[in-house]
Amino acid sequence: MKIHLNHLSMTYPTGKQALKDINLTLESPSLIGLVGPNGAGKSTLMKLLVAGLLPTGGDIAIDDKPLTKCEKELKKKLGYLPQDFGLYDELTIWEFLDYMAALKGIRNSRPVIEEAILATGLEEKKKARIKTLSGGQRQRVGIAQALLGEPEFLIFDEPTVGLDPEERIRFRNFFSQTAQDKLVLLSTHIIEDIQSVCDRLIVIDHGEILFIGKPEELILQARGHVGVLLEHNGDKKESDLRIISRVNTAEGVLCRGVADELPKEARSVEPTLEDAYLYLITQEGKTQ
Numbered sequence: 001m002k003i004h005l006n007h008l009s010m011t012y013p014t015g016k017q018a019l020k021d022i023n024l025t026l027e028s029p030s031l032i033g034l035v036g037p038n039g040a041g042k043s044t045l046m047k048l049l050v051a052g053l054l055p056t057g058g059d060i061a062i063d064d065k066p067l068t069k070c071e072k073e074l075k076k077k078l079g080y081l082p083q084d085f086g087l088y089d090e091l092t093i094w095e096f097l098d099y100m101a102a103l104k105g106i107r108n109s110r111p112v113i114e115e116a117i118l119a120t121g122l123e124e125k126k127k128a129r130i131k132t133l134s135g136g137q138r139q140r141v142g143i144a145q146a147l148l149g150e151p152e153f154l155i156f157d158e159p160t161v162g163l164d165p166e167e168r169i170r171f172r173n174f175f176s177q178t179a180q181d182k183l184v185l186l187s188t189h190i191i192e193d194i195q196s197v198c199d200r201l202i203v204i205d206h207g208e209i210l211f212i213g214k215p216e217e218l219i220l221q222a223r224g225h226v227g228v229l230l231e232h233n234g235d236k237k238e239s240d241l242r243i244i245s246r247v248n249t250a251e252g253v254l255c256r257g258v259a260d261e262l263p264k265e266a267r268s269v270e271p272t273l274e275d276a277y278l279y280l281i282t283q284e285g286k287t288q
């Protein structure tokens with residue numbers, strides 16, 4: 001499956017331009033991480049991809065056909081977990097998935113539902129009412145409904161929000177397994193979630209793409225721009241380093257930060273993906 005976004009723009013009726021001239025090709029199989037700060041335009045991009053919104057400029061092509069001409073076909077191949085996904089509290093997991101399968105037009109839904117329940121580890125809970133589930137279990141139900149009918153293209157908008165670290169690890173592994181033969185697009189602002197699993201990364205901010213490439217390529221861009229320095233007790237030095245974390249140590253507070261040019265008191269360190277992402281975002285902030 002190949003999805004091509006051609007000069008895509010979206011301006012809401014309020015006048016807010018949420019996406020500006022996006023050009024992008026997504027191809028299966030791959031697991032693509034879409035990252036950006038709050039309000040960057042991630043959800044808008046996902047809604048356009050599922051034809052939940054119509055772009056105000058440009059177009060989207062699915063396997064070289066305009067999305068406007070193959071919306072039905074796309075919906076059959078699509079699994080989508082929106083950010084604000086409502087569940088029917090009074091239904092059991094099974095009943096809810098049965099209902100979603102009917103909406104998707106899936107015939108003989110029993111084996112399909114069983115498979116989605118198995119994939120999300122919900123076997124023991126399948127007869128439980130949704131209102132009795134934990135946040136992580138509810139999120140799993142959302143993912144299970146996206147998986148119904150073996151979709152080729154999966155979109156998960158902030159799937160790990162509100163989950164505990166253990167659940168997040170479980171989901172990460174799950175996404176990388178799922179993406180082996182599909183196109184999976186995962187939006188998040190938690191870099192850790194995509195660090196080890198995505199083969200491609202798209203960073204957006206203020207409706208524009210700042211980076212497309214492999215996570216290692218983003219890390220390379222930040223080499224020489226990430227440093228640490230010790231802040232002795234009570235001595236908060238003014239520095240050009242934009243601090244991104246502080247850790248208490250026996251010698252004082254160890255600050256980690258990014259800068260175009262590292263101050264001489266800072267020691268250069270190997271960037272993590274999160275450092276590299278924050279460096280990119282701060283660079284962009286300067287040109288705004």
Ligand SMILES: Nc1ncnc2c1ncn2[C@@H]1O[C@H](COP(=O)(O)OP(=O)(O)OP(=O)(O)O)[C@@H](O)[C@H]1O
Pocket residue numbers: 012013014016017018036037038039040041042043044045083189
């Ligand atoms: N229906 C709407 N009408 C007007 N403006 C909107 C609408 N939906 C989103 N926006 C604005 O468009 C911009 C992009 O929003 P979007 O929800 O796509 O960002 P996001 O990256 O998904 O953010 P978050 O991580 O906070 O969900 C924001 O400034 C937002 O306020």
